[in-house]
Amino acid sequence: MPNRDNSTHSTFAQQQGHFDLPARLELTEPVINAPMAGAAGGSLAAAVSASGGLGMLGIGSSASPDWISEQSGLARAPGRAWGAGLMAWVLEESLEPLRLLLRERPDLVSVSFGDPGPAAELIRDAGALCAMQVGNAADLERALQPDIDVIICRGGEGGGHGRNDVATLPLLQLALAATGKPVVAAGGISGPTGVAAALAAGAQAAWVGTRFAASDESLSHDHVKRAIAEAGLDDTVFTRAFDIAQGIPWPAEFGGRALRNAFSDQWASDEDRLSAAVAGDASITATVDAARRNGDVSTAPVYAGQSAAGSASHESAADIIADLAGFRGHLRAAVDRWN
Known part of the structure; x- marks a missing residue:
């Protein structure tokens, strides 16, 4: 698993300002599954990580201590980097879910939908990277503060909860112009062309939700998976x-x-x-x-997001990662076309 030297991590992130996120997490594919509460459990996270991406748990407002422990154990089983996402507005009531998670030693924790507040310090003190999802310019201003390591630009076309203020591409361009921190593109990405577009723009990884929500390993009900695939x-x-x-x-x-x-x-x-x-x-x-x-x-x-049209039924997470890995061919074709 990636190096987890707690004594050096905070200094590294704050002084460097920018770093190679896939390299730091030892990813072979620049793909992160969105931490969708109710869909992204330990089996999905493990399958994504085992396939070279970053598997993420979605920790909802009703997640029990036993659930967090059990699902974290599944997520870290492949011995590769993994992470989890929590909601800032839930942590305002109690930081205990985060403390329970950090005992499991995730590599990256996303705290979004409100100000991360003291959660960011706890995450970084535990040696993990702290990410924040942003949906408008005000969110971005908060994420530029030194306690946030990774910025996730999620446009309104994305599925699940978030803002509907701006699309992914304008937000991504604004973030890339504003910071050298790792920026991840989220919202509307379902296939290798979408991953290629995000990486070509300057994102270090693609954050994919809807397609993984319909995957074999998703916790979603089978009827939900079918509805997404048919949308x-x-x-x-x-x-x-x-x-x-x-x-x-x-x-x-x-x-x-x-x-x-x-x-x-x-x-x-x-x-x-x-x-x-x-x-x-x-x-x-x-x-x-x-x-x-x-x-x-x-x-x-x-x-589900507008990218539901790119989802299919009976896909494993490994199959999805393998398909998304086709971004390389699209990037090469684009370079050849203009050279």
Whole structure:
């Protein structure tokens, strides 16, 4: 596994400012699976890492200590670099999930959706790299501070929770012009051409979520995986409706991009009315919760980005990494074309 000398890491990151992220983590492929809560467990992280990428766990707000320990054990089993993602707004209540994770010695920890606050110091003191997902210029300004090692530029086309303020490419260009820190491109990347585009622009790695959410190793329900694989480019919606319905206290600025379904068609454009309806009728929450458990994709949120059109059913994580590794041919072709 990569060198984990706690005494030198913070000095290295702060004084150097920029470094080769894939080299530091000993990656053979510049691909990171997004830490999707409910989809990215230890088996997916292990499969991605074993295939040369960086496998990430998604630690949700309800993750138990036993779950964190068990899934971390799976993630580190290949003996390669691995990481995890947590939500800053959850850590404002308690840093205990992070402390539990750090005992498992991840190599990179992403803290996003709010200010990382003291979490960043804890991560770096533990010898791990601290990453932050950014979705607009204000987020980027925060990520430029010295306690953040890696910046993940996630555009509004990405699946799951985040901002819908700007697309990936403008945000990526802004970040690359502003810093020498490692920058990772996220949002809308599903194939080797997308990875090639991100790397050609200057990103050090591609952060891929939706395609891995439909993979064999994903924790997602089989019905969810099938829905993602069958989705088209125009089949998503950005909304807070699913969070409102479930009573999940996501900050209002972070909605979620999901596949359109009967529930979102009814409520996505009228979130105020939905809030009032949920306050007066507990059955709405119960119905959506049951739909999630049962994989009822007509009602449950199926978080996926616009890149869902590039996903397929019955793909292993290793197969996905092998396909994404085709970025090299696209980069060579581009260079040959213009030389």
